[in-house]
Amino acid sequence: MVASEMAVLKEQIRNYRIDIIKMLHRAGSGHPGGSLSAIDIIATLYHHEMKHDPKRPEWPDRDVFVMSKGHGVPAQYAVMAGMGYFPKDELATLRQINSRLQGHPSVGFLPGIEASTGSLGMGLSFAAGVALAAKMDGKANRVYCIMGDGETQEGQVWEAALAAPKFKLDNLVGIVDYNKGQIDGPTSEVMDLEPIADKWKAFNWHTIVIDGHDLDAIHGALQEARNTKGKPTMIVAHTVKGKGVSFMEGVIDWHGAAPNDAQTEQALAELEGAQS
Amino acid sequence: MIATTGKAIATRGSFGEALCEIANDFPNLVVMDADLGKSTKTVKFMNAHPERHIQVGIQEGNMVTMAAGLATMGKIPFIASFGCFLIGRFEQIRLSVGYADANVKLVGTHVGIGIGADGYSQMALEDIGMMRTLPNVPIIQPGDHREAKQAVAWAAAHKGPVYLRLTRQDMPQFHGDDYQFQMGKADCLKKGADVALLATGGLLEPTMAAAVLLAEQGIDVELTNIHTIKPMDDAYIADVSRRIGRIVTLEDHSVCGGLGGAVAESLAEHEPCRMLRIGVHTYGESGEPEDLYEKHGFTGPAIAEKVRTWLKG
Structure with a gap:
């Protein structure tokens, strides 16, 4: 990514963070912590990595994005609206009755949402199925699946971890949004994941550890995954829960609470003031 | 009688055969197994079309969700395991x-106490209740x-999704060459006036035997094969209720949530009448299938006696 592209992407992501805060404030519930920790990765995927067309969400040659950590879907909605999948006004309907923007990703409501998720641990299996179908047909589709760190405590994740290398799914990229927090506390206390990278390596994934807020690092890891043949890639992305809003950063209680009026005002002031 | x-x-076995027979008609059809292909009888397809067979090992949950991913890309996955292991992954x-x-086809085999010696852990007894x-x-x-072949x-x-519930044990063939399977339609084998016996799966054979015994006692039995448990054929159930007024x-499967539950719900909403549910009231256990069917009252004489007594009550 050249410097000018990087500057544009940074500005887009700053606006996505603003969208996320506004959406969650209006909805009165939702998950800011994990939306803000994942937004840099999701935006980089949609803007600079994936082959996709907002006007043709079912384009057979598209790359597929799976939001396995379904509670972080406001981040995906913000990017999808930004790219023209649906009118940006619709972000205001998040979590409301009759909205296409369900509280967790739901197939059939909003074109471009590929997998129903929210019961944690399933997305990597779904992504492996998509990747395998493409392989069977000799097609070039790539699949990207973002998981929460706590999510990888689910056994099904490790079923998929075994299966994807068996089928040599080098068109599959998993990303762990390693923000170190989950509802009941730090992942290290609730159910420690370490040594997390070693686990994925041991399961025969090409494993890359990055700073999940460093856009160059994200982009570089995705290129490395593209150049990796014969096995899937897992990117362990160290992130900060609530990234970009000072009073949310690293605070676990912001996992699943919407900001009130005053908090929203402060968050927006910070994000709007961060304009470069 | 039948x-x-x-x-x-x-x-x-019919399922395994049917897959091979329709493979060319459905080029996107793929088959997934969780290390039970020899038991679910997908092994024939596995050998005939190895490039369309996906072995995931002992990972039923992963198999279910992977199948959804495959379906998203246009595949038609038939995913097979023992009914209890497959539907046990209900969350997925x-x-x-x-x-x-x-567009995933769930295929649960080895259902009910009819599997015999392996015991309860391998017996699907709650699967219909969950899937309904x-x-x-x-x-x-x-x-x-x-x-079975037509249903496949x-x-x-x-x-869209479908759940096929298949037996381990052999089933007598009672449909002729000209039989046409109609999803959602009750398959009435014999009309009657005194009581309607609505049987499904492994209970068909003993129910046929019971019908013969009841006829000998002068009871005019209507005998119907309920192959589609959802959607229930409400029109037929209401018709039987009006015509006969006594349904068994x-x-x-468990008497809760299965065929009995589905029929009771249909009756209660449309045309109530007396009914009796014959099914499994306990957890399963090990034993020869015939001995288990005897113990649970799933024999011609036991069913006939139960129905006869109930009709008097």
């Missing part, structure tokens, strides 16, 4: 397959070889 032809065949089924309306709660998933339990072809052509359901 003529049977040819040799008895387990519906899992409800979200990845049901809610997403994924999903609004969009037809549940089909074919009664014999011809019906129907499932392949149907766009028979199934190798």
Whole structure:
């Protein structure tokens, strides 16, 4: 990514963070912590990595994005609206009755949402199925699946971890949004994941550890995954829960609470003031 | 009373045959197994079309959700395991397959106490009850070889999820060459006036035997094969209720939530009448299938006696 592209992407992501805060404030519930920790990765995927067309969400040659950590879907909605999948006004309907923007990703409501998720641990299996179908047909589709760190405590994740290398799914990229927090506390206390990278390596994934807020690092890891043949890639992305809003950063209680009026005002002031 | 032809065949075997027969008609059809292909009888397909067979090992949950991913890309996955292991992954089924309306065909074999010696852990006894709660998933339990093969072809052509419930044990063939399976329609084998016996799957054979015994006692039995448990044929159930007014359901499944539950719900809403549910009231256990059917009252004489007593009450 050249410097000018990087500057544009940074500005887009700053606006996505603003969208996320506004959406969650209006909805009165939702998950800011994990939306803000994942937004840099999701935006980089949609803007600079994936082959996709907002006007043709079912384009057979598209790359597929799976939001396995379904509670972080406001981040995906913000990017999808930004790219023209649906009118940006619709972000205001998040979590409301009759909205296409369900509280967790739901197939059939909003074109471009590929997998129903929210019961944690399933997305990597779904992504492996998509990747395998493409392989069977000799097609070039790539699949990207973002998981929460706590999510990888689910056994099904490790079923998929075994299966994807068996089928040599080098068109599959998993990303762990390693923000170190989950509802009941730090992942290290609730159910420690370490040594997390070693686990994925041991399961025969090409494993890359990055700073999940460093856009160059994200982009570089995705290129490395593209150049990796014969096995899937897992990117362990160290992130900060609530990234970009000072009073949310690293605070676990912001996992699943919407900001009130005053908090929203402060968050927006910070994000709007961060304009470069 | 009901003529049977040819040799008895387990519906899992019919499934394995049907897959191979329809493979060329459905080039996107793929088969997934969780290390039970030799038991679910997908092994024939595995050998005939290895490039379209996906072995995931002992990972039923992963298999269910992977199938949804495959379906998203246009594949028609038939995923097979023992009914209890497959439907036991209900969390994956409800979200990845049901809610997403994924074009995945769930095939549960070895259902009911009819599997015998392996005991309860391998017996699907609650699967219909769970699957019936999903609004969009037809549940089909074919009664014999011809019906099973047609049900498999129907499932392949149907766009959306389907649950096929198949037996380990051999099932007598009671449908002729000209039989046409109609999803959602009760398959009435004999009309009657005194009591309607609505049986599904493994209970068909003993119910046929019971019907003969009841006829000998002067009781005019209506005998019907209920191959589609969801959607229930409400029109037929209401008709039987009006015409006969006494209904017995028979199934190798828990008496809660299965055929008995489905018929009771239909009756209560449309045309109430007396009914009796014959099915499994306990957890399963080990034993020869015949001994288990005897112990649970799933024999011709036991069913006839129970029905006769109930009719008097």
